[in-house]
Amino acid sequence: MNLEIDDKLKEECGVFGAIDFSKELNCSELTYYGLYSLQHRGQQSCGIAVHLQDKIKYHKELGTVSEVFNEDLLNDLKGNLSIGHVRYATNGQNSSINAQPFIIANEEKKLAIAHNGHILNTNALKSQLTKYKLNSSIDSEVLGYLILKEQEKGISIENSILNMMDNVKGAYSLIIMTKDKLIGVRDPLGMRPLCIGKLNNSYIIASESCALDSIGAEFIRDVEQGEVVTIDKEGIRSIKKQVKEQKKLCVFEFIYFAREDSKIDGISVYKAREAIGRELAKLYNIDADLVVGVPDSGIPAALSYAKESGVPYGQGFVKNKYIGRTFIQSTQSERIMSVKIKLNPIEENIKGKRLILIDDSLVRGTTLKCIVKQLKGAGAKEVHVIIAAPPIKFSCFYGVATSNNKELIAYNKSIDDIKKYISADSLNFMSIENLLKSVRKQNNKCEFCTACFNGDYPYLKEVQINLAKKLSNF
DSSP states (O other): OOOBTTOOOOBOEEEEEEEESSSOSOHHHHHHHHHHHTGGGOOSEEEEEEEETTEEEEEEEESOHHHHOOHHHHHHTOOSEEEEEEEOOSSSOSSGGGOSOEEEEOSSOEEEEEEEEEETTHHHHHTTOTTSOOOSSSHHHHHHHHHHHHHTTTOOHHHHHHHHHHHOOEEEEEEEEOSSOEEEEEOTTOOSOOEEEEETTEEEEESSHHHHHHTTOEEEEEOOTTEEEEEETTEEEEEEOOOOSOOOEETHIIIIISOTTOEETTEEHHHHHHHHHHHHHHHOOOOOSEEEEOTTTTHHHHHHHHHHHOOOBOOOEEEOTTOOOOBOOSSHHHHHHHHHHHEEEOHHHHTTOEEEEEESOOSSSHHHHHHHHHHHHTTOSEEEEEESSOOOOSOOOSSBOOOOGGGSHHHHOOHHHHHHHHTOSEEEEOOHHHHHHHHTTSOTTOOEEOHHHHOOOSSHHHHHHHHHHHHHHO
16 A cells, blocks of 8 residues: 555645746746645656647656756756646556656657546556557556547547547546647546646646645636636637536545645635634534644644634644655554654643644554654643544545555444554544535535545446455455
């Protein structure tokens, strides 16, 4: 199970694209800074592609944005049309071959594609592409060749994308670059975020609005579910696939994945996390001396819990800001040491106190077990754990790093069993109903995917096929 040292679910990737009509900006630099602000969505590989003099030039490699790119590389990628990608490997091996963007080409057509999400029926789709040589092991390249296959019929790229969408089952936000177009695509259920921005004479498409803020761009709007947005010298235009289903935006964007300063589909991530904390305070009135949050995404909920409950908030930990977001080590002792290096309790704040410890989610419980042990070792009298998400009981198949259900602690353990395992004095979770109530305070029309909590999967048939494959490899 590809979980990092902090034992959290991991988003697969982030995408960014820019097109400049003034001819004054180097879009690869915009893309570099945009990807930097999306680094939380993927740290294993990254890449940038630019269209330059009828050619697509690119660089992609394993590593973070700052590790892969430097000034010389960016100068070598100058152009007025660029797309980029950061990746966390949940589908296909973590190798440079699987780094994105992908360049998809035949003798007449050429495009670059960057993808956030996961496709459920990849194997069936690959059977339609036997005449093409696919170089990677991941679904993103398949999407690109499906579009190229439709273009070869003489169909416009926009209608080729719509035809592709008719056959694809799964979650995807795409940014596509041709010689003169920047195109954004969001799947019919809107499971992964995508938004549009403007900077002077440039337009931007990105996974999150924080990427727009980082380059000084103005937020225009979110790409809608089933929408294909094209930006070229003629301006912005849009076509939409006929969608009958309700939106199923991943609710985990607001619990953990998205950066706190982003807004997605009209919902501020920070305000959503604050609302979750307030709701938790109404649900769980615990007699305690101090509220602490697990850095970083547990802190907004902890702050609002403290304000609503009247129990003071205090800093419980010092977080090592310089530790890399690397894979967990192979042994349990190495894993525990990694947690100790990352978080260190502040003894002066917690000794002799009854603590309410708030974390955003609980996956396997290994990290939280270490944190509770650290707090008690530093003198905490009691540690009452509140989780800002419901128990995670089911694997995700839409671009999030989970493996077999059995690796999820809540799949086969009761809340009391989990409490004993992590050595907490009490353990409480947010309910699905109250989670949705909290997140919808800013947009009561938005619908969410909650499959990891209740097993209510979109594209159930395709999920069952994927689940059977996982079980056979377990």
